[in-house]
Amino acid sequence: MDSVFDDLYKKYHQDLFQFLVYLVRNKEQAEDLVQEVYIRVLKSYRNFEGRSSEKTWLFSIARNVAIDSFRKQKGWKTKIFEKFDFSSNQIKDEDLMPDEITIQREEIRWIYKSLLKCTINQRAVIIIRYLQDFSIIETAQILGWTESKVKTTQHRALKILRQEVENLRLKEGYEDERIQVER
Template sequence: MDSVFEELYQKYHHDVFQFLFYMVRNKEQAEDLVQEVYIRVFKSHHRFEGKSSEKTWLFSIARNVAIDSFRKQKGWKGRLLEKFDWSSSQVKDEHPIPEEITIQKEEIKWIYQCLDHCTVDQRSVVILRFLNDLSITETAQALGWTESKVKTTQHRALKVLKKYMELFNEKEGIESEEVRVER
């Protein structure tokens, strides 16, 4: 095995995988994408000049890989199939909730589903900041943004999450009230 690969795997594999999984919300796809990340890393490793930290560089590549995969999914094939496959447009359940999430408490399940409503940028920020525990500065580096853009995007993302979390909350409230009435 390549020593570069070994080093990268040791240090960052699980972080990168975590990020990719929450971006695409599909384990198999995340597995494919993480490989793609390594391929891109090997292709451009010589170009890595240490301007940014290795960690943020890897995350920026992972983000690009994720975005490319979204684009690929929405290629001409996807659009064509969408036109003909009416069943999928009616019942939309592309992201089954993985086992790791379902065994968690209710709120975690909600927030996992709420992430779906964020834009790709918002989701990237949320995942990098809170799931990967990157600082504002690191996130800015990984995304190639200014720190203030990171902050506003994070703020907006939380707002979206809050809005949808409240919807879940209300539903829950109604259900629990109904339960009480029956009693």
């Protein structure tokens, strides 16, 4: 096995996988994408000059890989399905909720569901900042943004999460009450 791959795997694999799973919300797809990350990294590893940290460099590649994947999906979805107003995306997403999330308490599940309401960039910022624990500066390096753009995006994403969690809480609470009345 390639020593570079071995080294990268030991140091970053689970973090990269976690990042991709939360970003694309599908474990199988994340498994596929993390391989694409390695292919891109191994091919350009020699050119990495250490101007950013190895970890931020890897995450920036992972984010690019995910975005490319979204673009490809968007391409054929737009062409074939969107015309017919398929509204099954939400259901599909719930179906694909990882077991690790399903068994968690409701707040965790609400947050996971609410992340879907964020744009890809907002979701990326949230995952990088809170799940991967990168600083604002590191996040800016990964995304190729300014620090102020990271802060603004983070702020907007948190606002969306708050609103959506509230919606979910009310919806589930309402359903609980209705069940009680019916009894």
